Amino acid sequence: MIRKAFQTAAACAAILLAGCTCVRELPAREVTREEQQTPEYELAKEMLLAFIRDDASGFVRRMSPKNTELLNPERFKKFRAEMVENRGEPVSFRYLTTLEMPVPFKPQIWAVRMKKTNQQNGKEFYQEILFRVVVARADGKLHVISVNFL
Numbered sequence: 001m002i003r004k005a006f007q008t009a010a011a012c013a014a015i016l017l018a019g020c021t022c023v024r025e026l027p028a029r030e031v032t033r034e035e036q037q038t039p040e041y042e043l044a045k046e047m048l049l050a051f052i053r054d055d056a057s058g059f060v061r062r063m064s065p066k067n068t069e070l071l072n073p074e075r076f077k078k079f080r081a082e083m084v085e086n087r088g089e090p091v092s093f094r095y096l097t098t099l100e101m102p103v104p105f106k107p108q109i110w111a112v113r114m115k116k117t118n119q120q121n122g123k124e125f126y127q128e129i130l131f132r133v134v135v136a137r138a139d140g141k142l143h144v145i146s147v148n149f150l
Helices: 002-017 026-034 040-052 055-059 075-087
Strands: 090-097 107-116 124-138 142-150
Touching: 040 055, 040 090, 040 107, 040 124, 040 142, 055 075, 075 090, 090 124
Parallel strands: none
Antiparallel strands: 090 107, 107 124, 124 142
């Protein structure tokens, strides 16, 4: 009985003494109201619209010239086809946040909604993947430094 009382007291102490962190999350409208007005936001939005429409040239032309060597329209088509096969057809997207960084880069995170059909039962389902785009300003112009689908 003493052992059970000790175990109960130890469990209560662990719960009561455990550290707890409270993180305040800003409402979405506070976060996105100003960011949706920026050229960086519009650039990422245009890229995602091009991705959904399967517009290879529209997606690639927004990349920096150095990156278009890595991702040309032909490679975009191949990448998108693999993405559709594995994750589904992109149908919509939504802005999540711009990460704070002490450098002139502006990494944005977006959620992309994908529609796919289950091969076993034929039912459609939706899933989201993350899209990260890093934009920087140089010579008075915006440049997409990198894009990733996670």
